[in-house]
Amino acid sequence: MSSPDRFLNVGLLGCGTIGSGVYHLVKKNKKELERACGMPVGISRILVKDPDEPRPFPVDKKFLSTNSEEILSDEKIDVFIEVMGGIEPARTFCLKALKSGKHLITANKELLARHGQEIMEAAAENDSIVMFEASVGGGIPIICPLESSMGGDRIKKIMGIVNGTTNYVLSNMSSSGSDFHSALHEAQKLGYAEANPQADIEGSDAASKLAILCSVAFQVGMSGEQVYREGINFIRPADLANAAEMGYATKLLAIAERDGEEISARVHPTMIPLDHPLAAVSGNFNAIFVVGESVGELMFYGEGAGSLPTATAILGDVVKISRNIKDPSVFRRPYWSNPCRVKSVDELTTKFYMVLEVIDRPGVLAKIAKVFGENKVSLESVVQKGLGGEAEIVLITHEVVEKNFQAARSELLGLDVVKDIPSVIRVESTEAYEGQR
Numbered sequence: 001m002s003s004p005d006r007f008l009n010v011g012l013l014g015c016g017t018i019g020s021g022v023y024h025l026v027k028k029n030k031k032e033l034e035r036a037c038g039m040p041v042g043i044s045r046i047l048v049k050d051p052d053e054p055r056p057f058p059v060d061k062k063f064l065s066t067n068s069e070e071i072l073s074d075e076k077i078d079v080f081i082e083v084m085g086g087i088e089p090a091r092t093f094c095l096k097a098l099k100s101g102k103h104l105i106t107a108n109k110e111l112l113a114r115h116g117q118e119i120m121e122a123a124a125e126n127d128s129i130v131m132f133e134a135s136v137g138g139g140i141p142i143i144c145p146l147e148s149s150m151g152g153d154r155i156k157k158i159m160g161i162v163n164g165t166t167n168y169v170l171s172n173m174s175s176s177g178s179d180f181h182s183a184l185h186e187a188q189k190l191g192y193a194e195a196n197p198q199a200d201i202e203g204s205d206a207a208s209k210l211a212i213l214c215s216v217a218f219q220v221g222m223s224g225e226q227v228y229r230e231g232i233n234f235i236r237p238a239d240l241a242n243a244a245e246m247g248y249a250t251k252l253l254a255i256a257e258r259d260g261e262e263i264s265a266r267v268h269p270t271m272i273p274l275d276h277p278l279a280a281v282s283g284n285f286n287a288i289f290v291v292g293e294s295v296g297e298l299m300f301y302g303e304g305a306g307s308l309p310t311a312t313a314i315l316g317d318v319v320k321i322s323r324n325i326k327d328p329s330v331f332r333r334p335y336w337s338n339p340c341r342v343k344s345v346d347e348l349t350t351k352f353y354m355v356l357e358v359i360d361r362p363g364v365l366a367k368i369a370k371v372f373g374e375n376k377v378s379l380e381s382v383v384q385k386g387l388g389g390e391a392e393i394v395l396i397t398h399e400v401v402e403k404n405f406q407a408a409r410s411e412l413l414g415l416d417v418v419k420d421i422p423s424v425i426r427v428e429s430t431e432a433y434e435g436q437r
């Protein structure tokens with residue numbers, strides 16, 4: 001590795017939305033970066049698939065190459081920034097860089113949520129540093145606060161809006177009353193949703209990010225597959241209107257909690273009281289609400305994606321690497337090899353919002369109440385809305401064990417008076433954290 005005392009030599013793996021933003025900021029903020037790093041920083045090699053591809057920010061073509069072997073074996077490079085995305089060949093390239101003693105910065109949540117342990121082990125074996133601030137929350141600093149600023153506290157709970165696409169879609173549906181497909185189409189037109197938005201709307205992007213947050217906050221190795229998830233495609237405009245009437249905003253939340261040696265981790269649409277700070281996070285913004293045993297409640301808010309916000313998070317990692325380059329052990333993460341005991345969603349306790357389409361005749365409510373009672377589900381509020389010969393019952397339960405609620409739901413669907421249950425959404429109760437200080 002070249003002497004970091006004189007120059008920090010960076011290799012970019014990928015130069016699309018984020019990579020070209022990094023290139024742009026390294027040039028534009030040269031002085032600020034040099035001051036923060038204590039040494040000049042320069043990008044000397046850039047790996048791409050097609051050098052003629054148009055890029056969001058102009059890049060000098062002399063740096064571009066399609067030869068991964070040549071770039072990865074360049075002795076002069078100190079730090080690789082992986083902004084290619086996907087699992088392969090990103091995984092192979094990252095491991096190769098670490099095995100040759102290079103430091104690594106990655107924005108790739110999918111890779112870390114699936115192969116984080118392998119990557120951290122390779123870094124430890126080769127005295128390399130891995131940084132990944134941009135992998136969760138785009139430009140929002142969250143990994144560093146969890147790792148360093150809150151390093152002396154015990155983190156109890158994390159609740160995040162970590163996917164801008166779904167937040168935009170739900171916000172648009174709430175404000176305009178449009179249905180899911182129209183709101184998604186609008187998000188695609190504005191560039192807030194990918195042409196293939198599957199990973200966003202099904203919750204798997206948020207699940208990868210939650211797995212990374214859990215690993216750092218709870219010092220375990222968690223994978224995205226261990227996170228329970230539900231997407232937002234079943235949400236109806238009527239549910240959002242009902243939620244608002246009852247004093248709630250509906251968000252796709254990534255929620256994780258520590259319970260002794262076990263962790264619960266889930267991503268699903270959630271109704272959250274309008275006076276909770278997360279309820280006000282709208283459009284494509286992200287926010288991560290963290291509860292620390294001693295520090296209490298904190299919220300981190302900002303642009304969760306986009307070229308320059310995300311590139312800024314990457315430059316922050318460049319600064320940290322340059323400052324710690326003489327003591328890489330600071331950023332070893334042996335905890336990523338710790339197995340993680342994740343609670344089954346069946347064991348979790350939450351409130352539920354449910355809509356039942358029923359036949360409008362006497363005795364219906366009694367039949368429904370009987371099913372709830374037999375399954376130990378008690379009700380916080382019930383509203384009946386008449387629709388001619390049919391009616392809609394909108395209810396919210398008290399806190400209930402998931403398994404009991406799901407048993408009641410199945411039984412209700414079997415009743416002759418229940419035509420359908422079009423909506424079930426979990427409701428987050430948010431008593432202010434009293435602390436264990």
Ligand SMILES: NC(=O)c1ccc[n+]([C@@H]2O[C@H](COP(=O)([O-])OP(=O)(O)OC[C@H]3O[C@@H](n4cnc5c(N)ncnc54)[C@H](OP(=O)(O)O)[C@@H]3O)[C@@H](O)[C@H]2O)c1
Pocket residue numbers: 013014015016017018019047048049050051053082083084085086088089107108109110134135138304305306307310
């Ligand atoms: N976009 C965001 O707002 C955002 C926010 C946070 C994190 N991230 C993460 O950042 C990473 C990059 O995202 P992005 O939006 O910048 O992606 P992108 O615009 O698709 O850029 C990907 C880049 O990687 C290059 N590349 C892909 N496969 C390659 C291969 N096999 N060999 C060589 N080069 C290859 C592409 O080359 P060509 O240009 O030649 O095609 C392109 O320059 C992803 O992990 C993503 O999840 C993105």
